[in-house]
Amino acid sequence: MKLISFLNQGTPSYGIVNGDDVLDLTPILGAQAPDLKTLIARDLLGAAADAAKTHPPTLKFSQLTLLPVIPNPNKIVCVGLNYGEHVRETGKQITESPALFLRMTESQAAHGQDIVRPPESSRLDYEGEIAVIIGKGGRRISEADSWSHIAGYSCYNDGSIRDWQVATSQWTPGKNFWRTGGFGPWMVTADEIAPNQKMTLVTRLNGQEMQRATTEMMIHSIPRQIAYISAFIPLEPGDVIVTGTPGGIGNKRTPPIFMKPGDVVEIEVDAIGVLRNGIRDEA
Incomplete structure (x- = not known):
């Protein structure tokens, strides 16, 4: 459904x-x-x-x-550096625990709605990801039980203002500019996607493939993410976990490629569908 x-x-x-x-x-x-x-x-x-x-x-x-699939989530928890190629291209190290940051509701855009480039920066980058929507809440959820806590899945574009992201050791500003994160087009319920089902994620910018990976390539699996996050904060129905982007981000290309007004970015997950957003400057 x-x-x-x-x-x-x-x-x-x-x-x-x-x-x-x-x-x-x-x-x-x-x-x-x-x-x-x-x-x-x-x-x-x-x-x-x-x-x-x-x-x-x-x-x-x-x-x-x-509207964004869940317009009013209590929490949007994002996982960083969760694919080996992306870790390597950023020059970081694989960590034993997931690297996390939070997004705010106002930073999201719906399918078909323009992602907005702010006047503070021209370094607007794409990050194709898979979003997990929590169905049954809980604290200290085990990895074995994690699948039963998922309501469904969606596509996500963790659009990032790169110079604001790397200005300090904290990523919050670069990940939370108004209407930079695409979320949609819909939630596919968990009964249609089997636990551990291999999903393929592709990002396209103006029709050109920029990223491709499968869920088998994640460093920290979806059950690991749910278990880790719920260890320190209770997860609630409607919470969103954004599970990480693969290699191929625009900021690490030579020369760098950033999204600009008139561009169209698509995030496709084979088991879910296609999230599509245009890009415009903030009025």
Whole structure:
């Protein structure tokens, strides 16, 4: 099942995607689940699937204005330096524990929405990644139990303002400029992607392939990430874990390649779909 968040005549809503058809779940589930995060938290994915069997679709995907898959996550935890090629190109060392940083909600952009280059820098870089959306919360989740805590998966572009990222030892500024992180187009529920299923991640800039990797190439696996993060903070339904980017970032190419207004960047994960964003300057 594919689930999206979107605006319906200016009002936030969410629904199920089937081709170009969308079933708006808000009028069906009402106060039980006013948004996708609540649907996940209240374990109503089954109710959503049942609704799709008895209610005809009411909207067209191609006509919707999407929101980030989870517009209101409590936490967005990002994993850095999680593919060997990326570690090597940055001159860093592989660490025993995952390198983590946080993103803020305001830094996200939806599928089809422009990623925004700020006036403070022209060094806007792409980072194709796979996002994990937490379904069942918990603290100190074991690696063995981690798969049962996942609601679904999405595509993510951890867009980075490189000079602000490396200005100090802390990455927060470069990772949190307004509307630099693409998240979408939808969440594919975990029942459609098997635990440990090999997924292939590809980043394209203006149609040219820039990154390619599989989940088998991760240094710290998805279960390891969930176990590590939940050891120090409880994970909650709707939390997002962004699992790391492979080698091939623009900043480490010769010459460097940065995203500029008019560019189109795509993050494709074979088991999920394609996240597509244009680039524009902040007005």
